[in-house]
Amino acid sequence: xxxxxxxxxxxxxxxxxxxxxxxxxxxxxxxxxxxxxxxxxxxxxxxxxxxxxxxxxxxxxxxxxxxxxxxxxxxxxxxxxxxxxxxxxxxxxxxxxxxxxxxxxxxxxxxxxxxxxxxxxxxxxxxxxxxxxxxxxxxxxxxxxxxxxxxxxxxxxxxxxxxxxxxxxxxxxxxxxxxxxxxxxxxxxxxxxxxxxxxxxxxxxxxxxxxxxxxxxxxxxxxxxxxxxxxxxxxx
Numbered sequence: 001x002x003x004x005x006x007x008x009x010x011x012x013x014x015x016x017x018x019x020x021x022x023x024x025x026x027x028x029x030x031x032x033x034x035x036x037x038x039x040x041x042x043x044x045x046x047x048x049x050x051x052x053x054x055x056x057x058x059x060x061x062x063x064x065x066x067x068x069x070x071x072x073x074x075x076x077x078x079x080x081x082x083x084x085x086x087x088x089x090x091x092x093x094x095x096x097x098x099x100x101x102x103x104x105x106x107x108x109x110x111x112x113x114x115x116x117x118x119x120x121x122x123x124x125x126x127x128x129x130x131x132x133x134x135x136x137x138x139x140x141x142x143x144x145x146x147x148x149x150x151x152x153x154x155x156x157x158x159x160x161x162x163x164x165x166x167x168x169x170x171x172x173x174x175x176x177x178x179x180x181x182x183x184x185x186x187x188x189x190x191x192x193x194x195x196x197x198x199x200x201x202x203x204x205x206x207x208x209x210x211x212x213x214x215x216x217x218x219x220x221x222x223x224x225x226x227x228x229x230x231x232x233x234x235x236x
Contacts, residue, residue, distance in 0.1 A: 020064030
């Protein structure tokens with residue numbers, strides 16, 4: 001039990017979205033989960049949940065099959081469209097076979113029956129976040145973020161940014177050296193593994209990264225090197 005409580009407290013940097021029109025669920029989770037997580041957002045209409053999921057970087061969504069708005073099935077598949085990597089836990093008052101199939105098809109982590117046992121739900125959250133390796137992220141302007149555990153850059157809502165190996169390696173190096181100017185020789189040695197490359201090749205990589213994110217993400221210091229944009233950068 002002590003180990004479990006210790007692990008729960010480690011989740012105080014996680015952001016949860018709870019989608020339910022069940023007032024009892026809202027009341028019990030509001031009282032309990034707020035003590036453990038950095039942010040817990042509650043919505044009763046799943047259409048509102050789609051907007052929030054598209055605009056924020058949540059670590060997990062808890063979905064009650066009892067919701068206002070879209071049908072449970074339609075909501076789940078629309079959620080996958082706007083936040084394809086967002087882990088999901090489903091809760092329901094009924095063991096409806098169609099809902100279970102929907103949960104499986106949208107890659108939900110688990111399906112929990114109501115009435116909820118809060119300890120079971122918290123343990124499911126811990127297991128889900130551990131297995132999806134969420135929680136150690138660096139966020140930039142506009143909601144773009146780098147998940148260090150998953151070694152991937154994402155847009156707001158969870159869509160992966162399609163960087164090449166060189167583009168990703170370039171950004172990761174600047175993040176690791178944030179606050180410092182990274183000179184051209186260091187970039188060549190780390191990103192290109194010491195292989196021959198021209199300054200024009202490096203500039204081309206920088207331009208492609210800017211096109212896929214935003215222009216100011218990489219700043220050039222003439223004849224010195226590059227530095228990552230730290231405006232609004234935060235780790236969580």
